[in-house]
Amino acid sequence: ADVEKPDIKLSVGGKALLYYLPLTVTEKLGYFKDAGLNVEISDFAGGSQSLQAQIGGSVDVTTGSYEHTIQMQAQGKPLVAVVDLGRYPGIALGIANSRVASYKSIKDLKGMRIGVTAPGSSTNFMVSYLMIKAGLKPEDASFIGVGGGASAVAAMRHGQIDAISNTDPVMSELETAGDIQVIADSRTAEGTNQIYGGPSPAAVLYMRPSFIQANPKTTQALVDALVRGLHWVQSHSPEQIADLMPPEYQGGNKTLYTTAIKKSLAIYSPDGKFDPAACANTLKVLQVFDDKVKAASIDLSKTYDETFVDQAQKSVK
Amino acid sequence: MPQPIGMSDASLAEPRAVAAAAPVALSFDRVTCRFPTRQGRGESYVALRDISLTVGDGEFVSIVGPTGSGKSTLLNLAAGLLRPSEGRVTAFGQPIDGPNRRAGYLSQADALFPWATALDNVTAGLRFRGVSPAEAKARGEDWLVRTGLRGFGDRYPHQMSGGMRKRVALAQTLILDPDIILMDEPFSALDIQTRQLMENELLELWAARRRSVLFITHDLEEAISLSDRVLLLSAGPAAHVIGEYPIDLPRPRDVAEIRLTPAFLDLHRRIWADLKAQVMTAYGQARHG
Amino acid sequence: MPQPIGMSDASLAEPRAVAAAAPVALSFDRVTCRFPTRQGRGESYVALRDISLTVGDGEFVSIVGPTGSGKSTLLNLAAGLLRPSEGRVTAFGQPIDGPNRRAGYLSQADALFPWATALDNVTAGLRFRGVSPAEAKARGEDWLVRTGLRGFGDRYPHQMSGGMRKRVALAQTLILDPDIILMDEPFSALDIQTRQLMENELLELWAARRRSVLFITHDLEEAISLSDRVLLLSAGPAAHVIGEYPIDLPRPRDVAEIRLTPAFLDLHRRIWADLKAQVMTAYGQARHG
Amino acid sequence: MAEPQRKPTGGVSRLTLLGLRLAVLVGLLAAWHLGVRWGLLDPFFFSTPEDVIARTWTDLGHAEIYRHLWVTSVETLLAFATGTAGGIALGFWLGLSPIASQVLDPYVKAANALPRVVLAPIFALWLGLGIWSKVALGFSLVFFIVFFNVYQGIKEVSPVVLANARMLGASRRQLMTAVYLPSALSWVFSSLHTAVGFALVGAVVGEYLGSAAGLGYRIHQAEGVFDTVGVFSGMLILTIFVIAVDALVSRIEARFLVWRPEAAGRTDAA
Amino acid sequence: MAEPQRKPTGGVSRLTLLGLRLAVLVGLLAAWHLGVRWGLLDPFFFSTPEDVIARTWTDLGHAEIYRHLWVTSVETLLAFATGTAGGIALGFWLGLSPIASQVLDPYVKAANALPRVVLAPIFALWLGLGIWSKVALGFSLVFFIVFFNVYQGIKEVSPVVLANARMLGASRRQLMTAVYLPSALSWVFSSLHTAVGFALVGAVVGEYLGSAAGLGYRIHQAEGVFDTVGVFSGMLILTIFVIAVDALVSRIEARFLVWRPEAAGRTDAA
Numbered sequence A: 001a002d003v004e005k006p007d008i009k010l011s012v013g014g015k016a017l018l019y020y021l022p023l024t025v026t027e028k029l030g031y032f033k034d035a036g037l038n039v040e041i042s043d044f045a046g047g048s049q050s051l052q053a054q055i056g057g058s059v060d061v062t063t064g065s066y067e068h069t070i071q072m073q074a075q076g077k078p079l080v081a082v083v084d085l086g087r088y089p090g091i092a093l094g095i096a097n098s099r100v101a102s103y104k105s106i107k108d109l110k111g112m113r114i115g116v117t118a119p120g121s122s123t124n125f126m127v128s129y130l131m132i133k134a135g136l137k138p139e140d141a142s143f144i145g146v147g148g149g150a151s152a153v154a155a156m157r158h159g160q161i162d163a164i165s166n167t168d169p170v171m172s173e174l175e176t177a178g179d180i181q182v183i184a185d186s187r188t189a190e191g192t193n194q195i196y197g198g199p200s201p202a203a204v205l206y207m208r209p210s211f212i213q214a215n216p217k218t219t220q221a222l223v224d225a226l227v228r229g230l231h232w233v234q235s236h237s238p239e240q241i242a243d244l245m246p247p248e249y250q251g252g253n254k255t256l257y258t259t260a261i262k263k264s265l266a267i268y269s270p271d272g273k274f275d276p277a278a279c280a281n282t283l284k285v286l287q288v289f290d291d292k293v294k295a296a297s298i299d300l301s302k303t304y305d306e307t308f309v310d311q312a313q314k315s316v317k
Numbered sequence B, C: 001m002p003q004p005i006g007m008s009d010a011s012l013a014e015p016r017a018v019a020a021a022a023p024v025a026l027s028f029d030r031v032t033c034r035f036p037t038r039q040g041r042g043e044s045y046v047a048l049r050d051i052s053l054t055v056g057d058g059e060f061v062s063i064v065g066p067t068g069s070g071k072s073t074l075l076n077l078a079a080g081l082l083r084p085s086e087g088r089v090t091a092f093g094q095p096i097d098g099p100n101r102r103a104g105y106l107s108q109a110d111a112l113f114p115w116a117t118a119l120d121n122v123t124a125g126l127r128f129r130g131v132s133p134a135e136a137k138a139r140g141e142d143w144l145v146r147t148g149l150r151g152f153g154d155r156y157p158h159q160m161s162g163g164m165r166k167r168v169a170l171a172q173t174l175i176l177d178p179d180i181i182l183m184d185e186p187f188s189a190l191d192i193q194t195r196q197l198m199e200n201e202l203l204e205l206w207a208a209r210r211r212s213v214l215f216i217t218h219d220l221e222e223a224i225s226l227s228d229r230v231l232l233l234s235a236g237p238a239a240h241v242i243g244e245y246p247i248d249l250p251r252p253r254d255v256a257e258i259r260l261t262p263a264f265l266d267l268h269r270r271i272w273a274d275l276k277a278q279v280m281t282a283y284g285q286a287r288h289g
Numbered sequence D, E: 001m002a003e004p005q006r007k008p009t010g011g012v013s014r015l016t017l018l019g020l021r022l023a024v025l026v027g028l029l030a031a032w033h034l035g036v037r038w039g040l041l042d043p044f045f046f047s048t049p050e051d052v053i054a055r056t057w058t059d060l061g062h063a064e065i066y067r068h069l070w071v072t073s074v075e076t077l078l079a080f081a082t083g084t085a086g087g088i089a090l091g092f093w094l095g096l097s098p099i100a101s102q103v104l105d106p107y108v109k110a111a112n113a114l115p116r117v118v119l120a121p122i123f124a125l126w127l128g129l130g131i132w133s134k135v136a137l138g139f140s141l142v143f144f145i146v147f148f149n150v151y152q153g154i155k156e157v158s159p160v161v162l163a164n165a166r167m168l169g170a171s172r173r174q175l176m177t178a179v180y181l182p183s184a185l186s187w188v189f190s191s192l193h194t195a196v197g198f199a200l201v202g203a204v205v206g207e208y209l210g211s212a213a214g215l216g217y218r219i220h221q222a223e224g225v226f227d228t229v230g231v232f233s234g235m236l237i238l239t240i241f242v243i244a245v246d247a248l249v250s251r252i253e254a255r256f257l258v259w260r261p262e263a264a265g266r267t268d269a270a
């Protein structure tokens, strides 16, 4: 394939997270290579760092949260999402077993210590959003940044937090081990509907508009490869997917990993297409929490570009 | 406690001939001392070879010898700060292992605590021994007066002159009244007058308590006027005792007056001649050989 | 270049009477020097008060005085390492500001570079002046021989005896052949024999190049046998020059022999009496008052 | 009443000094401002000095910030105190016991090389998410800095002075307090200046990695919503805080080291 | 051929030493093992020593690890070299220029207190995602440690020796090379021992925060999927690496400091 820029730098915040599974699948299957691309993936401690690398121009494209495109538009740094990798945010909220007995509804979160990956992250927003819907204020609970790895598990196991809002594999690990009870789950269509009233895009591939303008063919090649990856995910079993992933991702516990994949499978978009209603959902949530987004008038249509996915539907079988 | 040490070997100097019967404070038995030179190459410099000597209990012994012959090394051995490469050193019959607790040592170099005032320096040893601060202060002030440093008690070492620091060190050692006093050129930084005052002070103290003294000096007159016995060390390398001179001048002595007596002058002439020969060897060796 | 400095004030000692006509290497004009004591309390100690003295070009001047009187302070002023609190110090007519580049200074304390071998210490000044390493080495070796240290060139300071280090420092200063030589008790760590050898070496050198020398010593005999003029400093605080003794002994001199001449003994007796009085004051002050 | 002066350089008046310091500050701010103005610095990453100062000013007017500052201060000071005490203790032990030092040497060095950020979860695990896990992180930085300096300081003790103290009859304990400690003090203080900064870094990074309060938490929160002004204003407050603590260290240092000669002191003191 | 010995303590034979060190290592491993065995340590967080060693062993058998190790080594050594050079240079400048040091003092201290983790995005912005942003992070740690020690080392130069060099005609430059540098060397080396560790920490944390290769990258990956064995095995490899580098520093140190008396040396040397 003749692309303008075969060497692509891609950033991601936590490549091993299931949130970004389609990226690793695509990479492992060699779909980028097939598309004539040589993609170097830089992994960051978190989504915001990987976004900063994008804004700073250190990388060409980023797989990150769709929210970023809205937040950056508000700051005058437009980004455009070109393919949707996840339909549902994949975040779950769980209550510690010791608290389950006294938990009736979201209102009972009041006064709890809630672990989130980082203050100000989407795991934080999801809980805050639920609380607001239930008539609480976000300040009614205290949010503690616990990260997205072993530290999050540790915090819950050692009773340092009463509830946790996190992604997989943390949630699966805690669920499987029986440490928590999940009370809100955006890993499924139904759960996401309950929280947001509809789907809400999660991981997307985004980039600066100038990159798209200068490299339309490269962009198309990237989208094609990722859509192929999404198709592959849809057509294979959790076990097959787990086998494909690098062995070190399984962390020595393949069963857990497979379970986590099974739980998360629904969040991956089957075709990579955007749903305008879902995008509006995301905006709605952000407007509650992000002062800059609230202040700005956001043009949602500029945050994503469907032409490449649509093209990919035709070419990718 | 003090016991004479039996030695059967012969050596050039035979100090035991003099002190054998008396109790022995300090005894060197065939002591050799080597220093490694040039790190790693395994070369070594023999500073002292086969030294045997004794200091009787209550005896005042001086050591003279050319510069670099090994006098300080000898004193370090007696203080237990160095270990001999061969042979053994004993204090009151006990082998010395680690700092010699029965000795006070006034070293050639400036060894005051730079972070302590003159008074605190003088009383350091008392405080180590648990003497009450008030008493230590009183005794320290007294020693400052004795060494002519009244009013300088609150000076730090860097605020004092060379001679003043030396006197503080002197007071620091003597205030503890040790059984064995080791002194390495204690008075060389002092002017002649002050030096004589200090010498008399030392003699007075010694006469009163009869401690054993091993004294190093470059000043032959000083050695003779203070000592019971003067030992002459040969030039290095491999220095050894080549001369021993009992000083039979009457006591008590005044160090200034005794220098004018004929007996003194005679002794001085004798030792001087031997010493001169030694220095010429040392210097000739280094300069031409 | 060398110019006499006009001074109109009177002072106790009148050194200019002797040296006024000759060119002047070093001149102190009503110099007072105070040291702050006790940080922060604003007290101060007057070490020198109102000192006026000169050293003529090519003259050999010695300073004697009780310990702690301010001799080293005087030399530090001449070296430009201290600034006077009042008055001014000039070298060859130029006010001294910062280290006196025309002077070589052998300090009382051990000032060798601990990280350099004896040879490197001796040649340090040459290397600072950009002399080629080969030449510096050759001249350094020569000076090691002159100071009786042949074969010790590769020793580090901590591997040498006190007297050896002093001789290295001597060579370090003299190898540069400075116009003004400042020496603070250079020979007090040496035994008498070595000391006389070094003294003769110094005299020889001085006779050959006629440098100006300001020399501090505690040994009055040494002062007399070497100098053109001996200055006597009073006891501190507020020390000043209280005596000045031109030494009219014939040159060249042998330091050992000249001590036996009647002229020498006469001078010695005179200065000694004055010095003794000074020391007694100093000691009495500190001890009793 | 001029005292003998040592060097022509050295003293400038307090006022000049303040002026020069301000000049540097203004220069830095101007460079920052112009850098942003001229497009050399992207305000997304660097914000602008005027915004940062304005934000800091408003923040300092609210009680909220003081709660965070209080948490961070407590953590910093605890980390500083425990790290210093630990470093001094181990430094002394290994400095005085050649065998222990040779045996433990590789382990100390290895421990120093462990990336603390990776250890943060373990600290959180053992010590909870409260202040103690942050203190531990700060400790693990401060400790090694102080340790290595104390250890070296012990080795640098003048053998002559040491031998003298031994001959004067000092016990091991007394050697420690009367010789090793005062002699090593300038090493200790040198390390403390570095350590103050690192104690704060440890506390803030600890908060950043997981906490419910503190300046690091605030910075992290600001970063999460890409609020650069908030990030920089947090750092500005940190900076002011650490300068205050360091001034305290300097004052204590001056108090302890009165006995030292000034820079170009006497030349007859050995 | 016994040389005069200084202290009864001190030398143990190389073999005993090795034995003792091994004993400590075995002790640590046993404690770890038993801790896990007896349920004091949760293997989820601590893994087990046998697993870690086994994993390290397999890893070391594959080429993959060497690529990561190579990246990390290059970053570490660059951070170490540049940080040391920078710290020494600034230390000398401020040490020798009292005005500059007084003016810049608060800024240096403030800079030292900035949390580097927060700055990582700015480093990435300026220096890209390659090794240089990691080098910058390591630099920012090493630099201050070396700086503070060099600065103090300069202040500790013996005034007597300094005056002597001045009188011997040393120019400013020569004073630097002939007096300040050799005199400050033990301070410099002391800081280097700390700095080696921090250079590595900087590199690893940099990788951990965002990179495509290196041991920090591997550790991050392992941590994200609860692969404790991988995390610890990465740290083990780090440790081995830093001990090797530190041994090198010690060797160079011994070479430079031949002139020093041993611990309990002469008592007539001033």
Ligand SMILES: Nc1ncnc2c1ncn2[C@@H]1O[C@H](COP(=O)(O)OP(=O)(O)OP(=O)(O)O)[C@@H](O)[C@H]1O
Residues within 6 Å of the ligand: B035, B036, B037, B045, B047, B065, B066, B067, B068, B069, B070, B071, B072, B073, B074, B108, B236, C155, C158, C159, C160, C161, C162, C163, C164, C189, C191, E266, E268
């Ligand atoms: N640590 C050492 N390493 C190597 N040589 C040493 C060491 N200590 C002493 N020496 C050597 O041993 C010899 C004797 O030294 P010592 O200090 O005992 O002499 P000294 O008689 O006290 O001389 P001085 O009268 O000059 O003080 C000298 O040649 C000296 O160089």
Ligand SMILES: Nc1ncnc2c1ncn2[C@@H]1O[C@H](COP(=O)(O)OP(=O)(O)OP(=O)(O)O)[C@@H](O)[C@H]1O
Residues within 6 Å of the ligand: B155, B158, B159, B160, B161, B162, B163, B164, B189, B191, C035, C036, C037, C045, C047, C065, C066, C067, C068, C069, C070, C071, C072, C073, C074, C108, C236, D266, D268
């Ligand atoms: N930095 C200082 N601070 C306070 N007092 C000082 C300082 N330097 C010197 N003095 C005092 O100045 C006086 C003169 O000292 P100096 O060293 O010049 O004496 P000196 O004549 O060389 O004595 P010595 O013969 O013992 O070497 C002493 O009383 C000393 O205490």
Ligand SMILES: [Mg+2]
Residues within 6 Å of the ligand: B071, B072, B073, B108, B184, C161, C162, C163, E268
């Ligand atoms: Mg000696």
Ligand SMILES: [Mg+2]
Residues within 6 Å of the ligand: B161, B162, B163, C071, C072, C073, C108, C184, D268
């Ligand atoms: Mg003096």
